[in-house]
Amino acid sequence: QVQLVESGGGLVQPGGSLRLSCAASGLVFSAYTMGWYRQAPGKQREWVAQISRSGSTNYADSVKGRFTISRDNENNLVYLKMNGLRPEDTAVYYCRTQDNRVYWGQGTQVTVSS
Numbered sequence: 001q002v003q004l005v006e007s008g009g010g011l012v013q014p015g016g017s018l019r020l021s022c023a024a025s026g027l028v029f030s031a032y033t034m035g036w037y038r039q040a041p042g043k044q045r046e047w048v049a050q051i052s053r054s055g056s057t058n059y060a061d062s063v064k065g066r067f068t069i070s071r072d073n074e075n076n077l078v079y080l081k082m083n084g085l086r087p088e089d090t091a092v093y094y095c096r097t098q099d100n101r102v103y104w105g106q107g108t109q110v111t112v113s114s
Helices: none
Strands: 003-007 010-012 018-025 034-039 046-051 057-059 067-072 077-082 091-098 102-104 108-112
Touching: 003 091, 003 102, 018 034, 018 091, 018 108, 034 067, 034 077, 046 067, 046 077, 057 067
Parallel strands: 010 108
Antiparallel strands: 003 018, 018 077, 034 046, 034 091, 046 057, 067 077, 091 102, 091 108
């Protein structure tokens, strides 16, 4: 079965950086588009970034120029490098992929606060 496990979250000051990781198992990783989503308290889960099988990337306007999604197909990993973090980036960040259903990781908390 497909499993996604996020890590790398934590507390960071505004303007700081974090790199989130998502370890995937139970799938032919290189065949899957991967994405990052986030959900702040009281808010809907929102799409943040995606990376295709070919490595092409797309970003939400709110993070464009600050976040970078990447993947390591040999190790079944997808990353989200977050620079210039803002308090409004505070959320639980989730890794996502899909075949005939959607798969989510358990999430990792990112808190941006001074």
